[in-house]
Amino acid sequence: MFNDHILAILLTFLIGVSFASNATADVASPEMLANTCLGCHGPAGISQGPATPTISGMSELYIIGAMLAYKYDNDEDKIDEIIEADVDFEDVEFFARISTVMNRIAQGYTEEEIKILAKHFAELPFESAQQSVNADQAKTGAKLHETHCEKCHEEGGSSAEDDAGVLAGQWVPYLEYTMADFASGDRDMPKKMKKQMEEAHTANGDDAMRDLIQFYANKK
Numbered sequence: 001m002f003n004d005h006i007l008a009i010l011l012t013f014l015i016g017v018s019f020a021s022n023a024t025a026d027v028a029s030p031e032m033l034a035n036t037c038l039g040c041h042g043p044a045g046i047s048q049g050p051a052t053p054t055i056s057g058m059s060e061l062y063i064i065g066a067m068l069a070y071k072y073d074n075d076e077d078k079i080d081e082i083i084e085a086d087v088d089f090e091d092v093e094f095f096a097r098i099s100t101v102m103n104r105i106a107q108g109y110t111e112e113e114i115k116i117l118a119k120h121f122a123e124l125p126f127e128s129a130q131q132s133v134n135a136d137q138a139k140t141g142a143k144l145h146e147t148h149c150e151k152c153h154e155e156g157g158s159s160a161e162d163d164a165g166v167l168a169g170q171w172v173p174y175l176e177y178t179m180a181d182f183a184s185g186d187r188d189m190p191k192k193m194k195k196q197m198e199e200a201h202t203a204n205g206d207d208a209m210r211d212l213i214q215f216y217a218n219k220k
């Protein structure tokens with residue numbers, strides 16, 4: 001009986017402490033913050049739908065760059081100011097991006113929360129989408145990739161280390177509309193990437209982008 005009583009007091013105390021520490025914590029847990037994202041980006045950030053990208057396994061810097069571009073609607077001066085004011089953002093590169101939903105969603109998060117989200121998704125593993133591919137096109141795409149893209153999208157586009165996203169294993173429809181956004185200028189890219197996109201197009205015409213996409217879709 002006596003032990004039960006002590007235990008009850010102890011439990012009450014511990015629960016009280018844990019509530020108090022929750023109440024004073026000024027940031028939510030990574031899992032709580034990330035929960036909102038999973039409805040669209042899929043369980044554990046692995047997309048189940050063709051138009052939404054998988055975000056797990058990308059680099060922190062890439063995710064932060066994307067979230068800042070979305071949050072501040074590509075306002076370059078504002079984003080530069082934010083990057084300069086925070087040492088954690090020192091190596092973040094800003095590229096303007098068109099958005100259907102992310103510009104609204106990103107506005108709901110502070111810079112500190114964006115850091116937590118980026119770290120969380122960067123630590124989760126990337127998983128390739130299950131989709132059928134055209135092997136011949138993928139083969140031509142592999143050569144184009146090696147010549148024009150491998151320099152910044154290493155390991156056949158599967159490395160996150162370049163802070164250039166993860167291309168290998170993304171959904172074909174997502175890659176298609178992303179390439180179209182780059183081509184139309186709705187999304188910005190590094191000057192050297194633009195040059196390589198043009199060279200790939202000169203080499204293989206309109207099939208170049210299709211074949212590159214099939215190559216990425218084919219990578220596991």
Ligand code: HEC
Nearest residue numbers: 036037040052053055063066099100101102103105117165
């Ligand atoms: C309503 C659906 C939806 C929700 C919720 C959502 N996203 Fe997105 N996300 C998208 C879509 C669609 C895109 C493609 C860009 C666009 O059209 O806005 C995208 C793009 C992104 C990208 C760029 C990926 C790349 O390959 O460049 C990142 C990073 C991202 N989202 C992070 C998040 C995070 C973090 C959350 C949670 C705070 C979140 N998203 C919540 C739908 C969503």
Ligand code: HEC
Nearest residue numbers: 065095148149152164165166178190192193196197200212
């Ligand atoms: C000079 C380096 C460089 C080269 C060369 C390059 N890229 Fe990129 N690429 C980048 C960077 C940096 C980003 C990220 C831009 C951003 O943050 O929005 C990117 C982003 C992308 C994305 C968007 C990824 C996503 O998740 O939304 C695609 C698709 C892409 N590149 C395809 C290509 C293809 C195809 C080639 C070759 C024809 C190529 N890139 C060559 C640097 C490069």
